[in-house]
Every structure is written in structure tokens, then in C-alpha cells.
Amino acid sequence: MKIGELARRTGVSVRMLRYYEERGLISPQRSISGYRDYASADEAAIRRVRLLGRAGLTLGTIAAILPCVTTDKIDFVPCADLRRILSDQVARLDNELDDIKRSRKILLKYLASASKPEKRGSSKRLNAKKKHEKSLTSG
Structure with a gap:
């Protein structure tokens, strides 16, 4: 899906989605023409980022633990x-x-x-x- 569609579906601005990408929170594929192509996994990651942000975590902390948080449920894969x-x-x-x-x-x-x-x-x-x-x- 394109960035505008992801923004609409997650309630996160296009600018913030680009910032999340810069911070390594999401990694969309690129089309041959260079456009970002987001998968459902990126949408799920954005939802987890927002959930963790509402819990008071900074983006730096979220980036450190996001690989451990694989679902929206309160469970995780143990990480260092x-x-x-x-x-x-x-x-x-x-x-x-x-x-x-x-x-x-x-x-x-x-x-x-x-x-x-x-x-x-x-x-x-x-x-x-x-x-x-x-x-x-x-x-």
C-alpha cells in the first residue's frame, strides 16, 4: 500500500511515517520507481509503536524493544x-x-x-x- 493509505489506516501523518522510517521503526519495500510500498506488517508495527508511545515510551526506547513486541497483545519475544x-x-x-x-x-x-x-x-x-x-x- 502507498504511504497515504497507510496514513489513513493508522491515523499517523505521512510526515510521521517518514520519520518512523528514518528511525528504523518500519522498513517499507521500494517499487522500481522508488515509491514506498507498505505491507500489513508495517501497519501492525505502526499500531505497536503508537501503543508503546501511549505507554510513555520514547521512540528510542520503542526502537530498542519493537523487535521483541511482535503482536498487539502484552507478550513479547525476549530480547537482550x-x-x-x-x-x-x-x-x-x-x-x-x-x-x-x-x-x-x-x-x-x-x-x-x-x-x-x-x-x-x-x-x-x-x-x-x-x-x-x-x-x-x-x-
Whole structure:
């Protein structure tokens, strides 16, 4: 199939398909005239690339493990370093989750602080500020 048809069937832009080819994620055959000719295996590979990308893996990591992931199911042919690569990715995601949780706690504290009634004395400071501003403008 031609690149436009593969793009339509996978929901991946033509430009991205060419990029995937540059990165070695797919390897279409070439016609005599030089046009790319994609097989159903290329379409399946693109679907796996997207699945792994949604799992948070980078294209570099996907390129390393794609030969091990031969179906859309969660099974694979053991490859060298696969366990280490996946463990590293899980650790990276755990760190990101921890960062997000810390950020959430900070935002919740700000939100709680913003919803408290004004502290005593704050209205006095506000009135003093208004008097000072008025004295500056009244000359």
C-alpha cells in the first residue's frame, strides 16, 4: 500500500511515517520507481509503536524493544536488555508520578489558603495602604 493509505489506516501523518522510517521503526519495500510500498506488517508495527508511545515510551526506547513486541497483545519475544529497558521506563514513570503528586499537594495547599477568610489585621493593612495611596494622589 502507498504511504497515504497507510496514513489513513493508522491515523499517523505521512510526515510521521517518514520519520518512523528514518528511525528504523518500519522498513517499507521500494517499487522500481522508488515509491514506498507498505505491507500489513508495517501497519501492525505502526499500531505497536503508537501503543508503546501511549505507554510513555520514547521512540528510542520503542526502537530498542519493537523487535521483541511482535503482536498487539502484552507478550513479547525476549530480547537482550528488554527487562532493563522496561524497568528503567517504569522507574521514570514512577518519578514523574511522584513529581505530579508533590505538585498536586502544593496546589491544594495554595487552594486551601486562598479559601480561608482574611486574617485579623489584614483589613487594617489594606485600609492603611488605601490611605497612603490617597495621600499620594491628593497632593
